[in-house]
């Protein structure tokens with residue numbers, strides 16, 4: 420409309436101006452006065468032109484502001500508010516556009532999926548503000564390492580993705596790039612009040628074949644990152660097709676676990692725990708077994724990690740614990756039941772309450788229950804883990820540190836959690852029975868445990884040779900195949916019944932002798 424008014428007023432100005440201006444000039448030179456109607460029309464014309472020009476300026480300003488506001492809104496919706504990196508949805512969009520643009524250019528695109536290792540620990544130990552500061556500083560470090568034209572996004576939490584144009588998908592070139600990122604991240608961060616350290620794990624892949632889209636490439640990099648994490652963290656891995664096969668196998672195993680849970684295929688088995696000095700049975704460790712009606716299923720070393728990753732571990736453990744408590748209720752009351760607890764379960768703030776309720780329902784004294792947890796629990800939310808263990812211990816439940824010696828925790832960290840016992844991992848014990856084996860490491864661990872004031876269980880005692888090697892170390896408990904393989908509830912019942920008979924039988928003649 421403004422344009423219409425402006426055009427009309429310009430045309431009128433030209434028409435009126437041509438007629439009136441010569442009359443005005445003539446009038447000023449002493450000629451007859453110009454026609455007042457035409458003069459007024461010309462003045463109105465000039466006012467209209469001025470109005471149009473002012474309106475045009477105001478509108479142009481408004482439009483410029485709106486464009487800037489829209490650009491800012493797009494920038495904000497495209498970026499992660501904390502680090503200013505792209506977010507997931509904008510990365511996919513921009514990355515797809517980058518891939519299309521690259522079809523016409525030489526070279527390829529490398530994708531890196533980066534996850535900070537043990538970042539939760541920074542949050543837990545130093546607080547969320549420090550965690551946020553570290554994420555901002557980490558994003559800056561990553562950005563500095565990337566060549567011009569790269570994209571970087573924060574996908575959420577402590578996960579970043581980068582798309583980097585590279586001249587070719589040569590492994591050496593990718594290694595140089597990934598190693599530089601790992602080295603940059605390993606430098607300590609000097610945050611306002613604390614110095615913090617983190618490392619990163621990265622998955623790398625390239626746009627090879629060049630028909631892949633952003634989602635597929637990010638998925639491939641993610642699978643490679645999972646591989647890097649699984650193989651010890653603080654490292655990178657290049658995507659290989661077998662990773663996709665492993666990923667599919669994991670998804671299938673997860674579906675099978677779900678099915679197995681619904682079909683009641685998981686059952687508790689029990690391994691004896693013995694007082695090495697006296698040879699007396701002190702309790703059993705419950706170990707999960709997957710026994711379908713037909714066929715074979717993997718052992719807990721395989722299915723427990725998958726159950727942990729897929730969030731099924733709580734349900735699996737609940738079912739097994741319920742069954743184990745029912746079994747233990749039939750055993751003599753001095754025998755303990757040890758159950759393995761995953762770090763994932765200890766993140767549940769209701770874990771202690773649920774477990775105590777189960778004990779009550781099963782009519783088992785809390786002092787008969789021992790929880791076996793590993794050092795991995797130290798990498799979770801330590802405050803929640805601590806509170807959970809403390810409330811369970813206050814009720815009499817005991818806590819063992821399982822697989823001692825296999826983690827990376829310092830003694831100071833170990834002291835943060837209230838343990839009642841440590842279990843020396845079987846990998847340290849295996850060699851003890853063989854000719855010329857040295858018991859120094861195990862002895863050192865035992866004396867370390869004693870130094871911390873904690874009793875010890877030695878696991879993985881496979882033969883009498885190992886047992887003999889342990890005979891000098893003093894009072895410890897032990898378990899392992901030497902005492903028998905883990906067995907099901909019925910076999911345990913039979914074992915206990917037989918030993919009771921033995922006890923009664925050996926007690927009976929004495930009683931008869933006394934009577935005589």
Ligand code: C2E
Pocket residue numbers: 690705706707718719720723736739759760761791821822845878879880881898899900901905
């Ligand atoms: P773990 O807690 O260290 O359990 C001991 C493992 O060592 C068991 O393997 C047991 O069968 C095996 N073992 C016992 N004695 C010997 C021995 O003399 N020599 C050798 N070579 N091995 C021995 P299993 O049952 O395959 O369990 C493997 C791991 O799976 C367990 O290690 C534990 O971390 C986990 N796990 C088992 N059941 C459960 C469960 O119900 N919940 C959770 N969270 N983890 C479980």
Ligand code: CA
Pocket residue numbers: 704759791821
């Ligand atoms: Ca254990």
Ligand code: CA
Pocket residue numbers: 821822842844845878
């Ligand atoms: Ca163990």
